[in-house]
Amino acid sequence: MPVITSRDHPLIKQLIRLEESSQYRKKTGLTLLDGIHLIQIYCSVLGAPENLIVSQAYIDDIENEHFLTILFGHTPPKLTVVSNLLFREISPVKTPSGILALIALPGLKKDVSNGKEMFSVLLETIQDPGNLGSILRSAAAASVKDVYLSKQCADAWSPKTLRAAMGAHFFLHIHEDSDLQKVAQQFSGTVVATSIQANRNLFEISLVGPTAFVFGNEGAGLSKEMIQAADENIVIPMPGKTESLNAAAAAAICFFEKVRQDRAYAAATTIGTK
Amino acid sequence: MPVITSRDHPLIKQLIRLEESSQYRKKTGLTLLDGIHLIQIYCSVLGAPENLIVSQAYIDDIENEHFLTILFGHTPPKLTVVSNLLFREISPVKTPSGILALIALPGLKKDVSNGKEMFSVLLETIQDPGNLGSILRSAAAASVKDVYLSKQCADAWSPKTLRAAMGAHFFLHIHEDSDLQKVAQQFSGTVVATSIQANRNLFEISLVGPTAFVFGNEGAGLSKEMIQAADENIVIPMPGKTESLNAAAAAAICFFEKVRQDRAYAAATTIGTK
Structure with missing residues (x-):
């Protein structure tokens, strides 16, 4: 699987903008989930994300690979591998989790705001x-x-x-x-x-x-x-x-x-x- | 009043270490309070801090100077002014408050831990x-x-x-x-x-x-x-x-x-x- 190593790659540029800019998130209707726990909850409610971005180290770990297979079964989402160094750069936290999901902002369901809120x-x-x-x-x-x-x-x-x-x-x-x-x-x-x-x-x-x-x-x-x-x-x-x-x-x-x-x-x- | 501008000044080095190292805080028995609100509460309970460190911009503001006079009356603590650039460097937050206090860790009062805690x-x-x-x-x-x-x-x-x-x-x-x-x-x-x-x-x-x-x-x-x-x-x-x-x-x-x-x-x- 190819590994992205350049900061100039369009996806990397997009991830960094999504991380930093509220305006850009609103314009594109996209955002980022950091860490497997959050991604798991998202998947259980809304299905597979648009794109999973993992670090080289994350995917090299056999347990993680096994885990992703279980999580997504036979229809894994798009998976993108980036170098460890680059992942650290795009990660919002000091100790990167190694896995990010690019998701579309979920829309509001139609059944709300009918004045019957409890x-x-x-x-x-x-x-x-x-x-x-x-x-x-x-x-x-x-x-x-x-x-x-x-x-x-x-x-x-x-x-x-x-x-x-x-x-x-x-x-x-x-x-x-x-x-x-x-x-x-x-x-x-x-x-x-x-x-x-x-x-x-x-x-x-x-x-x-x-x-x-x-x-x-x-x-x-x-x-x-x-x-x-x-x-x-x-x-x-x-x-x-x-x-x-x-x-x-x-x-x-x-x-x-x-x-x-x-x-x-x-x-x-x-x-x-x- | 002299203004510290060098990162190599012993006080600046000490402040950065206090910011970063738990071990150093324990060894010296000192820590830092950031922002006037926290400093005010400290002063109202425990009196003047060891040293007040303010940015040039903070002390240049006449209102702040007036405020410090009211807060400390006739016995102001030691006041140290550092350049705005340097203050930004030693400040723990992205938008520096402009005022830090160097304090001794308050000791435990003797009247506690007698088994009568409520x-x-x-x-x-x-x-x-x-x-x-x-x-x-x-x-x-x-x-x-x-x-x-x-x-x-x-x-x-x-x-x-x-x-x-x-x-x-x-x-x-x-x-x-x-x-x-x-x-x-x-x-x-x-x-x-x-x-x-x-x-x-x-x-x-x-x-x-x-x-x-x-x-x-x-x-x-x-x-x-x-x-x-x-x-x-x-x-x-x-x-x-x-x-x-x-x-x-x-x-x-x-x-x-x-x-x-x-x-x-x-x-x-x-x-x-x-």
Whole structure:
């Protein structure tokens, strides 16, 4: 199998641009998945990627070759081998995994946004791709269906966000460039914003039934408009001497308080009907 | 004020080593704080740092100079100005804040570890400094007192961990290189481990009273020994199609479930005694 060794190869140039440029990703409708774990989840949900790019060392390892055969069976996707040195150059991480997948951005399924969302998340100007990815990961685990991102959010489909989300993208409906105020107004259930101007706390409101959580920028918090658009403004009670949480940690706490309340409600309802 | 412009200046060499080497930080008992927010929290708890290192651009800004005067009053710490180019080189982040503080690692206060801990966290082989910092930040907000780290954990006092923890370090007792099994055995309350081998879930156990949470490595989870050393092994119920959470998100959910239960218990007790 031929091995690409030149940085001037058109594919290599494309990979580097996909890695670096959000604009280029949007224009081409393509992005990159780094590492076999993420690629496996993608394949299990959406099938084979457009192109698998592996390092020479990766494909020389008999176990990896065996593994790829199992993963893709008789219809392997296009496989491209690049030299170890070059792979290091195109890899987004310090210790390259040895395997990248070039994928088309999955489109939104038609069955969403019909006003019947049960569990949604609205993100305003979340800037750190790691935070954004972690929020998506927690959202998928808590069974959130729709995630709406304002225009100023980090790119949901950047390789960094994808890495932090660990496959959550493929189980969520991600709506980029959303008009969050409009989404909040049209949401059928309770819109809950976390803000310092809150008069209630997370543990004293009911989260059973359709709920949309709204989170703001890591530093500046939510805009006045979004605070006003929410039905409830809440804080997470913090008994410690520091009153500060990472945006992704705050989101996880909110999501799983809803999970807890839903479970408690379901258990109570079951007992009631016995 | 003289401006350092040479990379060969002993202070610059020291700053770069402090940035990069955990061993050097341990040997010298020094570390670096990046950014004014973190430095402010440090100063409010522990007083002036050993040395403030600012970029030429930072000190040329009249507002910053005014701010430093307010922050330190009549006893400013040692102030060192370095050229903008050099500051960029020694700064750990892509967009340098313009201000670093050189600090001595705060020692553990004598009043801890007397077996009366109410809320502790045990961390086994948490490897990502960002995760570690976020866990410390959530812990401090939830009023955790003691954090015990196994030998294989990331360095709690690296500039990266400090940045992610946003000052949490200065409100916690951080015990590095701990024998976690021994800590678990000697803990006076309930030791709760999150592991996939759990038979109960987070929402069905009581977390009121002294509690120690144990979290394992991001990939491999907890060791058998720590699972056995725990009084309770639990999972966080995940109704979504993906069952995976970032280590810091999982920790935040656990900490604030205890906060919720403590508040509910306190409220019930108050009503009872009325």
